[in-house]
Every structure is written in structure tokens, then in C-alpha cells.
Amino acid sequence: MEIAKNFDFEKYETEIYERWEKNKCFEPIKSDKQYSIIMPPPNATGILHLGHSIGLTIQDILVRFKRMQGYETIYVPGTDHAAIATESKVAQILGEQGIERNSLGREKFLEEVDKYVKNSQSNIIEQTKLMGVSADWSKLRYTMEEDISEQVQDIFIKMYNDGLIYRSGRIVNWDPNLETTVSDDELEYETKTDNFYYFQFGPVVISTARPETKFADKTIVVHPEDERYKEIIGKEFDVEWIEGTIKAKVISDECIDMELGTGAMTITPAHSLVDFELAQKHDLEIKQIIDLEGKIIPSVSKTCGGLSVKQARKKVTEILEEKGLVVKIDNKYKHNVAVNYRGGGTIEPQVMKQWWLDVNKKTINYKGKTLSFKEILQNVVRENEIKITPNRFEKNYFNWIDNLQDWCLSRQIWFGHRIPAWFKDGQIKVQIQSPGKGWQQDPDTLDTWYSAGMWPFTALGYPNTDLTDKFYPGSCLETGNDIIFFWVARMILFGTYVMNDIPFKDVYLHGMVVDKNGKKMSKTKGNGIDPREMIAKYGTDPLRLSLVIGSSPGEKLRLYEEKIATYKNFVTKVWNSVRFALMYTNSNETTIDNTKLNIQDKWILSECQNLINSVTENLESYRFSDAGNQIYNFLRNKLCDWYLEMSKVETNSAVVLHVIDACLKLLHPFTPMATTKLYSYINENELMLESWPEVKTELIFEEAKEMEKLIQTVTAIRRIKKEFDLQTDKQVPIKLQTQQKYIIESLEVIKKLSNSENIELSNNSEKLKLPSEHLSFATDIYLKLENLNNIQEQVEKTEKQLNKIEKQLTNFTNKLSNKKFTDNAPGDIIEKVETEKDKAQELLNNLIHKLNVLKECL
RNA sequence: GGGCGCAUAGCUCAGUUGGCUAGAGCAUCUCGUUUACACCGAGGAGGUCGGGGGUUCGAAUCCCUCUGCGCCCACCA
Numbered sequence: 001m002e003i004a005k006n007f008d009f010e011k012y013e014t015e016i017y018e019r020w021e022k023n024k025c026f027e028p029i030k031s032d033k034q035y036s037i038i039m040p041p042p043n044a045t046g047i048l049h050l051g052h053s054i055g056l057t058i059q060d061i062l063v064r065f066k067r068m069q070g071y072e073t074i075y076v077p078g079t080d081h082a083a084i085a086t087e088s089k090v091a092q093i094l095g096e097q098g099i100e101r102n103s104l105g106r107e108k109f110l111e112e113v114d115k116y117v118k119n120s121q122s123n124i125i126e127q128t129k130l131m132g133v134s135a136d137w138s139k140l141r142y143t144m145e146e147d148i149s150e151q152v153q154d155i156f157i158k159m160y161n162d163g164l165i166y167r168s169g170r171i172v173n174w175d176p177n178l179e180t181t182v183s184d185d186e187l188e189y190e191t192k193t194d195n196f197y198y199f200q201f202g203p204v205v206i207s208t209a210r211p212e213t214k215f216a217d218k219t220i221v222v223h224p225e226d227e228r229y230k231e232i233i234g235k236e237f238d239v240e241w242i243e244g245t246i247k248a249k250v251i252s253d254e255c256i257d258m259e260l261g262t263g264a265m266t267i268t269p270a271h272s273l274v275d276f277e278l279a280q281k282h283d284l285e286i287k288q289i290i291d292l293e294g295k296i297i298p299s300v301s302k303t304c305g306g307l308s309v310k311q312a313r314k315k316v317t318e319i320l321e322e323k324g325l326v327v328k329i330d331n332k333y334k335h336n337v338a339v340n341y342r343g344g345g346t347i348e349p350q351v352m353k354q355w356w357l358d359v360n361k362k363t364i365n366y367k368g369k370t371l372s373f374k375e376i377l378q379n380v381v382r383e384n385e386i387k388i389t390p391n392r393f394e395k396n397y398f399n400w401i402d403n404l405q406d407w408c409l410s411r412q413i414w415f416g417h418r419i420p421a422w423f424k425d426g427q428i429k430v431q432i433q434s435p436g437k438g439w440q441q442d443p444d445t446l447d448t449w450y451s452a453g454m455w456p457f458t459a460l461g462y463p464n465t466d467l468t469d470k471f472y473p474g475s476c477l478e479t480g481n482d483i484i485f486f487w488v489a490r491m492i493l494f495g496t497y498v499m500n501d502i503p504f505k506d507v508y509l510h511g512m513v514v515d516k517n518g519k520k521m522s523k524t525k526g527n528g529i530d531p532r533e534m535i536a537k538y539g540t541d542p543l544r545l546s547l548v549i550g551s552s553p554g555e556k557l558r559l560y561e562e563k564i565a566t567y568k569n570f571v572t573k574v575w576n577s578v579r580f581a582l583m584y585t586n587s588n589e590t591t592i593d594n595t596k597l598n599i600q601d602k603w604i605l606s607e608c609q610n611l612i613n614s615v616t617e618n619l620e621s622y623r624f625s626d627a628g629n630q631i632y633n634f635l636r637n638k639l640c641d642w643y644l645e646m647s648k649v650e651t652n653s654a655v656v657l658h659v660i661d662a663c664l665k666l667l668h669p670f671t672p673m674a675t676t677k678l679y680s681y682i683n684e685n686e687l688m689l690e691s692w693p694e695v696k697t698e699l700i701f702e703e704a705k706e707m708e709k710l711i712q713t714v715t716a717i718r719r720i721k722k723e724f725d726l727q728t729d730k731q732v733p734i735k736l737q738t739q740q741k742y743i744i745e746s747l748e749v750i751k752k753l754s755n756s757e758n759i760e761l762s763n764n765s766e767k768l769k770l771p772s773e774h775l776s777f778a779t780d781i782y783l784k785l786e787n788l789n790n791i792q793e794q795v796e797k798t799e800k801q802l803n804k805i806e807k808q809l810t811n812f813t814n815k816l817s818n819k820k821f822t823d824n825a826p827g828d829i830i831e832k833v834e835t836e837k838d839k840a841q842e843l844l845n846n847l848i849h850k851l852n853v854l855k856e857c858l
Numbered sequence: 859g860g861g862c863g864c865a866u867a868g869c870u871c872a873g874u875u876g877g878c879u880a881g882a883g884c885a886u887c888u889c890g891u892u893u894a895c896a897c898c899g900a901g902g903a904g905g906u907c908g909g910g911g912g913u914u915c916g917a918a919u920c921c922c923u924c925u926g927c928g929c930c931c932a933c934c935a
Contacts (some may be wrong), residue, residue, distance in 0.1 A: 727890075
């Protein structure tokens with residue numbers, strides 16, 4: 001059989017994936033143990049980026065691993081409607097064509113959204129497949145499909161009836177650009193340098209960054225302890241202000257920072273969270289100044305009505321300037337301004353009626369206890385019902401939950417799950433169908449995370465229980481550490497509420513993929529890596545390896561092209577070792593005959609069993625990088641460098657095939673493409689590697705450790721030849737003086753691996769007396785003196801080494817003569833130090849001898 | 859302001875319960891086409907484990923402290 005020198009990934013990857021799909025390889029196979037992963041649904045807007053790639057790779061490794069272990073496994077894919085992100089994207093696209101969202105109307109606009117989503121959905125699905133993931137596409141779901149929408153609304157109604165959802169006016173983050181509220185979690189803060197204004201306001205100087213909100217400010221707030229203002233607290237004044245004289249009262253509150261500005265401020269309850277809380281506390285009037293488009297309300301101000309925030313700021317300052325009320329303008333004032341991270345505008349706090357989820361009401365029955373959402377969220381993690389990897393994110397999680405406030409559910413956008421609430425003459429009814437004539441449905445939609453939070457069971461087709469009975473709760477939720485609060489916490493909330501059970505047992509969080517300098521990848525900076533490009537250039541397998549090896553859970557991962565190229569080389573190495581193995585073995589000899597094993601056979605078989613054991617353990621405990629590295633090291637440093645080289649002298653087909661088989665299987669979750677193609681040369685009928693290798697204790701041999709001596713001997717010969725510039729000389733006479741059984745038996749192998757044909761066993765080494773110092777057991781290697789080059793150089797080197805070893809030896813000797821050490825240290829450690837000391841002593845003797853011989857030759 | 863991390867070879871990172879004479883990959887230097895693989899092989903050089911202090915027979919590992927960097931939350935009239 002002819003096997004190419006390389007894995008031609010361009011030719012085979014699509015073919016392999018299509019064959020898997022056609023043969024339904026990703027569908028569950030009945031078993032008494034189940035494993036399930038629900039894919040975090042990518043936004044229906046997007047294209048595949050590295051954040052997806054790393055998540056998909058880890059999920060697929062888990063799923064393939066468990067499937068091979070014989071679990072009945074499902075991996076459910078889907079896409080998310082990503083309400084705000086999608087709506088603003090479509091609005092932007094239409095805007096570019098000169099079409100206004102509002103003039104198009106709700107229904108027509110949603111039709112456009114649907115068209116857009118359908119198109120980008122199929123793109124993202126195609127790209128997801130490029131990662132080689134073994135997701136069951138027959139179970140594909142979408143968060144906005146009809147069944148799920150119904151569920152979302154039903155659960156809203158249930159929560160409302162349970163008194164967990166209420167409607168109330170509160171200060172919300174209003175985005176005047178997109179004309180919607182934005183949740184606290186969707187805010188980003190930008191540090192801006194703005195003017196900070198000092199105005200004369202009656203008896204005091206107040207400071208503000210927002211003059212345009214100050215039309216109706218009637219309350220001055222100072223700190224109760226502030227000596228400067230103590231006497232005026234509680235008093236009322238006539239104040240000359242923007243549009244004439246107004247009455248203002250001074251109150252005190254401890255929230256005031258005496259150091260900031262003048263230590264006195266006026267409050268605008270409707271447009272600041274702090275002011276709103278103050279107003280409620282002190283029972284003050286809450287008056288709207290700015291409308292929902294970000295303009296000053298005409299009834300509030302004659303002069304500025306209709307002006308934008310920016311224009312009004314300028315105008316108000318001008319008016320106050322004319323009146324001589326401007327004391328000072330500090331133009332270096334730095335503060336944080338909230339913006340909508342979904343590409344919207346600057347947030348304007350507004351007081352509005354919104355739907356809220358009560359997180360503190362203790363009425364939820366969970367596993368026999370009556371608790372609040374907050375308590376359930378705390379309990380399930382505290383009591384280890386759900387385990388988070390890496391563990392430290394549990395602290396983050398608690399920190400967030402402890403400070404959790406009621407969740408604002410409504411969004412003033414069109415795309416999303418419509419809120420099932422109806423209004424008529426101030427009455428409210430919460431139900432799916434219209435209650436009748438004259439009732440208007442709430443135009444708002446639900447926060448994207450409201451439906452995303454139900455994904456663990458809606459993706460399984462709930463309320464249909466065919467799948468949920470078997471696969472809920474999920475085995476592991478794998479996602480990015482950036483959405484632990486957005487999403488993970490909400491899934492726990494809905495899971496426990498609706499299903500009365502946690503949504504998943506484990507949470508595994510990966511970190512963000514960043515560039516070589518640790519910077520976030522971004523399109524505008526041009527430092528991003530496009531996974532599609534990398535797949536086209538290097539193939540899927542190398543990309544997967546580079547995302548998993550060298551990364552630790554939750555920690556950011558630096559990715560750069562050279563790294564991917566490295567793993568491309570590794571895939572080629574795997575390819576060629578299998579190619580070699582198949583070319584020079586007899587495929588009919590598959591039974592290992594224990595009586596025909598030489599030392600290297602026993603060694604590689606034992607090492608292979610250890611490998612199977614530790615890779616399995618590491619995968620069970622989410623240590624993907626360790627598992628991958630172990631296979632990498634075994635294959636390169638043990639199998640290829642030693643065993644396969646040795647098998648060129650003497651081949652045991654059954655052993656080679658056993659080890660290759662295990663390696664391919666262990667690698668398959670990491671590199672499904674190349675391993676599948678390679679396995680097809682061994683077993684044409686197996687479409688996907690189906691079984692996980694078992695550790696066979698009968699293939700672990702006590703003598704395997706003797707191999708170490710063989711390796712040391714070969715290395716020592718290579719090194720001593722290199723030292724004297726003889727590495728290409730096959731005929732240089734070498735004598736080996738040894739009693740070691742396996743070395744004597746393996747003389748031909750040693751010759752081959754050390755590229756030396758003239759090696760003899762000898763007990764009489766008088767004439768060839770330059771020893772190698774590199775052996776830690778009783779064997780000597782001698783070179784003939786007249787063959788030596790570089791003697792002066794080696795003398796210096798040897799002296800340097802000698803120095804180092806002497807220090808080490810002193811170290812060991814001191815340790816062992818230290819009574820405190822021998823009294824306290826455990827026996828095996830003392831023993832270890834003793835052998836280390838003996839080794840060092842022997843090495844020292846060898847070095848002294850070598851140095852003397854070398855000096856004689858000078 | 860509150861919380862969570864990180865700092866180990868030129869670069870990227872391992873180092874699980876304290877036992878380390880501190881490892882790997884890439885890069886670098888020397889040498890090499892031999893039954894697979896030059897997308898390869900052999901050998902070498904390269905480190906005060908961020909600084910200081912403490913606990914211990916023993917610290918990269920535990921504690922304190924300082925320095926630098928990153929992330930999350932809160933918030934800035």
C-alpha cells in the first residue's frame with residue numbers, strides 16, 4: 001500500500017467530515033452511561049473566530065473521548081439570535097442602503113432580520129464544521145425558533161404568576177442611539193477627559209460635569225460633617241439660575257465626597273443612579289429632563305428645549321457665563337462614561353417602567369427548600385453540586401452573586417422574544433393570547449440572556465422529555481470565562497427553577513485567545529488571526545492542537561502562526577511514524593507473544609500502558625494540555641527516537657502495531673482528521689476511531705527500566721564522539737566494558753543507533769583509556785587515544801564540569817551529615833539523596849580520570 | 859474603592875501534596891541525508907524561579923511585604 005509523505009489535509013478534511021455526517025457517526029449509540037454537552041450557541045450574526053475555535057476544540061475533545069469510552073454521547077449544536085447585536089447589525093446594513101429602521105416598521109424590519117439571520121446562520125454552521133467538531137447536526141436548534149419562543153413566554157408567565165417578575169419604574173441604562181435599555185452587564189466604561197464646571201448656586205459653589213441636566217435642580221447636597229456648609233443645612237434659599245430665580249433647599253447625606261469639587265452638588269434624580277437613590281431616600285420629586293432620543297424636553301426649558309445634550313451643555317454654560325455665575329471650568333477632569341458595548345451610544349440614565357426579575361424573593365421551591373434565586377445560585381456552587389474549573393472562578397462567581405440586584409428583563413428593541421404582557425387603561429395582563437379588543441401588547445422584547453439561560457433544556461427539546469430524561473443535567477458546560485455571569489449564572493437560575501435541577505455538573509472555562517504580545521485581537525488593530533485562514537493553510541488538526549496545548553484553564557492563551565506551524569510539523573511526524581510502521585511491519589502479526597519480546601519491546605509496551613493511563617486521567621480532570629503534551633512526548637521522544645529506530649534492526653510487528661494503534665486512538669480527540677485517515681490504512685471499515693484504549697497490565701514489564709541503561713549507553717557514545725569531532729566516523733574503535741545483560745545482548749542496536757560499526761565488548765581496556773563520564777551505572781566506554789581531536793577545548797570543558805560536580809557533591813554530603821535532615825526527612829528522600837551522592841561521586845571520579853588522560857595527550 | 863490572577867531560559871509556557879541537581883516547545887550554536895519523516899535526526903550552550911523578609915532539615919512551591927503587569931466588579935456629582 002502506497003502512503004503519501006504528508007497528510008494532504010486540503011484533499012481529505014472535507015471528505016472525511018462529509019463521510020462522518022453521511023454515516024451518522026455523531027448520533028448517540030445506546031449505552032447505560034450518558035454524556036452530554038450542549039454547544040454554546042454562537043451568535044447568528046457572526047463569523048467563526050478564535051474564541052469559538054478554542055471552545056469547540058475543547059468540547060469536541062471531551063465528546064470524542066467519552067464517545068470512545070462507550071458513553072451514549074450527545075453534542076447538541078445551535079445558534080443564538082443575539083437580539084441587540086443582530087438588530088443593530090441589520091439596522092446598520094439597512095442604513096447603508098438609506099433605509100431607516102423606524103420608517104420600515106416593525107414587521108418589515110423583522111422580515112429583514114430573518115433573511116439576514118438565515119444567511120449568516122448557514123455560514124456559521126459551515127465554519128463550525130471546519131473545526132472538525134462531532135456535533136449531532138440533526139439536533140440543531142435556534143433560540144428564536146417557534147417551540148423555544150413558546151417556552152420562553154410560558155416561563156415568563158409562570159415567573160410572573162409566582163410573583164418573581166414585577167413591573168416598576170427604575171433608573172435604567174438607556175441607549176439613545178438604539179433607543180433601548182441596556183443591562184448593567186452590557187455596559188463598558190470609557191475614560192474621558194471633559195470639562196468640570198464650578199457654578200455659583202445661591203450660597204454655595206457647586207460642581208458638575210453635566211450642566212445640561214441642571215434646569216430643575218432644587219436640592220443642594222453636602223456632607224453632614226462638612227464644616228464649610230454645616231450652618232446652612234436644612235435652610236432654603238432663592239437662587240438666581242438658568243431661567244430665572246428658583247427656590248433651593250440644602251440637605252445633607254453621607255454619600256457626599258468632601259474632597260471632590262467643592263463638596264457640594266445639586267441632584268438630578270431622573271438621570272443619575274446615585275441621585276435617584278438619594279431622591280428616593282429624601283423623598284424628592286423625580287422629573288425627566290432628557291427625552292428618549294437624548295434631547296432636552298421642551299416643557300423643561302424654554303431656551304434649550306429640543307436641543308441635544310451636547311448643544312444644551314454649551315448653551316447652559318453660555319447663559320450662566322452671561323449671568324456671571326461661572327466660577328471656574330476645569331478642562332482636565334477625567335471620569336468614566338458608560339457606553340453600550342454592542343456598538344451603541346453613550347448611556348443616558350432614565351427612569352422608566354421595566355420588567356424586573358426579583359432575585360431576593362424567597363418563594364422558590366428547590367429540592368425541598370424555599371429559597372430565593374440568589375440563594376439557589378449560591379448554594380449549588382457552594383455545595384459542589386456544580387464544580388467550576390478552574391476553581392478560582394468560584395470566588396469570582398460568589399463575588400458577583402453576593403452583589404446581585406434585580407435583573408432588568410425588558411429591551412426596547414424589536415428583535416427578540418416578545419414580552420407576553422398586555423395593557424389596557426392602566427391594567428396589565430400577562431398571558432400569551434390577546435385578552436381581547438382594545439388590549440395592546442407590550443412592544444418590548446426580552447433580554448437575550450433570558451432565553452439563553454434556558455438553553456440547557458430548550459436545546460434538548462423541552463418540554464418534550466425524550467432527551468431531557470436522559471441527558472439533563474448536562475455533563476459539562478464549556479465556555480469562555482468572560483460570560484460566567486452573563487450566561488452561566490442565568491442557566492443555573494433557569495435550570496433550577498424550571499427543571500428543579502442544576503443544568504450541568506461541571507463548568508469548564510477557557511480563557512481569551514490573545515496575540516503574541518498578550519493583546520486582545522481586534523479587526524481594527526489588524527492583530528487578529530482568522531481561524532479559517534489558518535485551517536486553509538495548516539489544516540484543522542494543527543489549529544486544534546495549538547489551541548489546547550500550552551493553555552491552562554481560564555488563563556489567556558497567546559496564539560501566533562509559528563505555534564500553529566509547530567503542530568503542523570507534529571502532525572506530519574505522527575503521519576510518518578504510522579507510515580513507517582505500516583511499511584515495515586507485517587499486518588498479519590497482531591498477537592503479542594510475550595516469549596518473543598526483547599528489552600525495547602517490553603519498554604515501549606510498558607511506557608505505552610503508562611501513557612494510556614495518564615492521558616485518560618488527565619482528560620478526566622480537564623488537563624488537556626498535559627494530556628496532549630504527554631502524547632507528543634511519547635511519540636516523539638520515545639517511540640520515534642528510540643523504539644522505531646531500534647526496530648530497524650529487529651522488528652516485532654505485533655508490538656509496533658499495538659503501540660501505533662494506541663497512539664492513534666489517544667490522539668484522535670485532539671487531531672480527528674489525520675488520525676481518521678491514518679486509521680483507514682489499518683482498518684478500512686472504521687469510519688471514526690470508536691474505542692478508547694484500555695490499560696493492559698500484562699503488558700507492563702518490570703525489566704522495562706533496564707532500557708534506561710541502553711539509552712544512556714547510546715547517548716554516551718554519541719556524546720563522546722561529538723566531543724572529539726568523530727561523529728561521522730563509523731569506524732572509530734570503541735570498547736565497552738560492562739556486565740549489563742541488556743547492553744551485551746543489544747550490541748547491534750547500539751551500533752546502529754550510535755552510528756558506530758566498530759564497537760567491541762572488552763574486559764581489557766588498558767590501551768583505550770578515555771572513559772565517558774555520562775553513565776550512572778557500572779559500564780565504561782573507551783575511545784582510542786590517537787583518535788582524539790579538540791583536546792585543549794575538552795580539557796577546559798572538563799575542568800568546568802568538575803567544578804560543578806564537586807559543588808553538588810559537597811551539597812549532598814552536607815545534607816547527609818546534617819542530623820536534622822536525617823532525623824526529619826522521609827526515608828525515600830534520604831535514600832534518593834544517597835544514590836544521587838553515589839552517582840555524583842562516580843561522575844567525579846570519571847571526570848578526574850578523563851582530565852588526567854587528556855592532559856597526558858596534550 | 860472591592861475582588862481575582864500573573865511574574866520561571868531570548869520568546870511561549872509546564873512544574874498537581876514543600877524533596878529540584880528547576881523542565882518542554884520555539885529560537886540559537888555545532889554536526890549530519892542512515893529502512894519513515896529536512897515539516898527530519900544527533901549533540902551543545904542558555905536560569906540568583908520579579909526584589910526583600912519569614913516558616914522549615916529542606917521553598918519556584920507555604921506565609922508576610924514591596925515592585926511591575928493583567929482581568930473582573932463597583933463608581934466618579
